Amino acid sequence: MPHGSILESPKREAQTGTGDLHHILVVDDDPMVCMAIEIYLQRNNFQVTIAEGGEAGLRALENGRFDLMMIDIFMPHMRGFESIRIFHERAPAIPLIAMSGYAFANLNSPAPDFLRMALELGAARCLRKPFTPDALLAAINNCLAEHRAAAARLG
Template structure:
């Protein structure tokens, strides 16, 4: 039996054109983290697919197109940074925000800096848990602005 489940947020019928909403994949093994992120993103007009664990996230990636991925670095059945590399390789054009609640390197510790390592493996941004809803939204908006498909056209238009 596969671990984790995929939960697509219900489409809001009152919202005309829900297909135009930016679609975000959230992959985390903690259901409370998933629920909090899903509620916050829905309130900020994003379409959200929740995958409880790495395997469920990879299945979602096979069947859906996403504008952004938010991936937990350390989950069961995934060996640490394997998740970042696999998700980035699976959808290299989709920006990825890595998140982790593990301890991070500081001046008094020889421990690796997990967030820096995630950036080197392809993450566009990193968030340390716990993070504020505002920090999440800023990271998402920055990633979406940087990876806008029409970004080249807009920059050419500004030059003219």
């Protein structure tokens, strides 16, 4: 898939019998991470849109309706937390899960807590790569449940 492309997973309403699949936007520059997340989420009855990189993710956000976003913190062409801040500003009502696999060369030096910073910029949850399928599903389900509860309080 060319860099910056958007891949929409097939809708599975006919297979599952429900027309109410949660639609998740996954934005990451690593095609293997995208593919693993997409396969696992489809198997758990989510509709998935994959965007390889920040610019493709922003285009997908403008053209689609999503229930949740999963955004990698460190991607080419977007400096670190810029992606979290921009996605949260463009769609503040959509829960955002920040992902990071950032590793430090010097493990003895104190490292900034990138995931905590992402929470301060609007992320609802953070996942440190590599994460397990169970951790992924738990984070998504918790975000969706919190979002539903908040919407019920407001509405």
